[in-house]
Amino acid sequence: MSRIPVYEPYLGGNASAYVNECLTTGWISSRGAFISRFEDAFAAYVGASHATSVANGTVALHLALEALGVGAGDEVIVPSFTYIASVNTILQTGAMPVYVDSLQDTLQVDPQAIRNAITRRTRAVMAVHLYGHPCDMDAITALCRDQDLLLVEDCAEGFGTRWKGQHVGTFGDVATFSFFGNKTITTGEGGMVLAKSPDVMDKCRRLKSQGVSPTREYWHDMLAYNYRMTNIQAAIGLAQIEMAEEIIQRKQQIAEIYRTRLSQLPLRTHDSMGDVDHSHWMCSIIVDRMEDRDRLRAHLADDQIETRPFFPLASHMPHCHSDQIFPNGESVSKRGINLPSYPGLTEQQLNRICSSIAGYFEVRAR
Structure with a gap:
């Protein structure tokens, strides 16, 4: 694979x-x-x-x-x-x-x-x-x-x-x-x-x-x-x-495939809000339960699918640390995953990614 x-x-x-x-x-x-x-x-x-x-x-x-x-x-x-x-x-x-x-x-x-x-x-x-x-x-x-x-x-x-x-x-x-x-x-x-x-x-x-x-x-x-x-x-x-328009249009198509294929799962995709053009630099999901984030990433890695976690809060870094609490940033930071997002993704690869994500939640529900 x-x-x-x-x-x-x-x-x-x-x-x-x-x-x-x-x-x-x-x-x-x-x-x-x-x-x-x-x-x-x-x-x-x-x-x-x-x-x-x-x-x-x-x-x-x-x-x-x-x-x-x-x-x-x-x-x-x-x-x-x-x-x-x-x-x-x-x-x-x-x-x-x-x-x-x-x-x-x-x-x-x-x-x-x-x-x-x-x-x-x-x-x-x-x-x-x-x-x-x-x-x-x-x-x-x-x-x-x-x-x-x-x-x-x-x-x-x-x-x-x-x-x-x-x-x-x-x-x-x-x-x-x-x-x-x-x-x-x-x-x-x-x-x-x-x-x-x-x-x-x-x-x-x-x-x-x-x-x-x-x-x-x-x-x-x-x-x-x-x-x-x-x-x-x-x-x-x-x-x-x-080639910018070609690249952006393909990335938006990929984001729509993720949104449609993953819509019934306990997560949400990072969708456009309001009168905006979302370029979908990264196609992202935010899982409902914090404990699913790293487990889902490990499951995808086992299926040879690379992902990235959302950025940790900058205020947590040692050289610029702050004791302030940012509940929204903290929540999404710990629940977010960047999925494969490049324009060259094939339909077969997208099917594999979406099937693997769905498979994780099917196993978890048993």
Whole structure:
């Protein structure tokens, strides 16, 4: 029985041709025509004015926060139920993460919890679009506007995700994306930063490239970083953008198959809530009983089906621990499973996955 991984990149289209062009022309590092082509294509796809590419999604967040001037003495409100990079990058700026709970139905940050957490030191809110579903951007943008707070969108898992027709990443003062190998579109590693302000975007571009002067060679007038993407990565990214609609449509089809086939079991799928486009970066289930989560994963592993647990709460990590209690995040974190979610899944593989899940509950019911 062949193993079914939780994810495989969906490579094809012009990827090989574009990469070979990099190799034959010698433009393999962080300069080359594919950098700007990918950035322009990405900006056009999501509906942004500009975009700048970076080495990965984590440095994208750090770069965005630094460009906004977030630092020591500032508080940044962030959901506890998120991947650790969201919190690590806040800490790297010297700012303090302030954790809040999430909503049970969408898995996204609770806007009311954000409002309740605001203090005189609050500088920014980080909205994380988790597993491909958008946050409530009407409520969050209104809150940030009313309270004069910066809005940072962590869209690492949100490519192809829309709130009321508008692509995530275009609401905030800054936004970031990840192109890791398991993301909806990939460059192997890589990321992208968007910014509404031309000045903030210009600072992102300077900060990611050692702070080099735009007018003087080898002159660096700020503490900065080397966060640049390579031309080879951008070549792959451009090919991926060209196939984006095909990839997202197939992932949504897979999510619908899971939803239909698993609907009578003691679990729920992570479905769209409201006027949204859920990109289903990961097709997820939340079991009714906490004790079933790890047992079901072990059962699937025995059937050579790889899964992932939901993220543990960031507030439980030793280096950024908090004694606060977040009941919604705690509950879904311990009951959630990411199922195989890649566009290349066959009908036979999907049948096998769904049958294995159903088989676990049939045995448990005896």
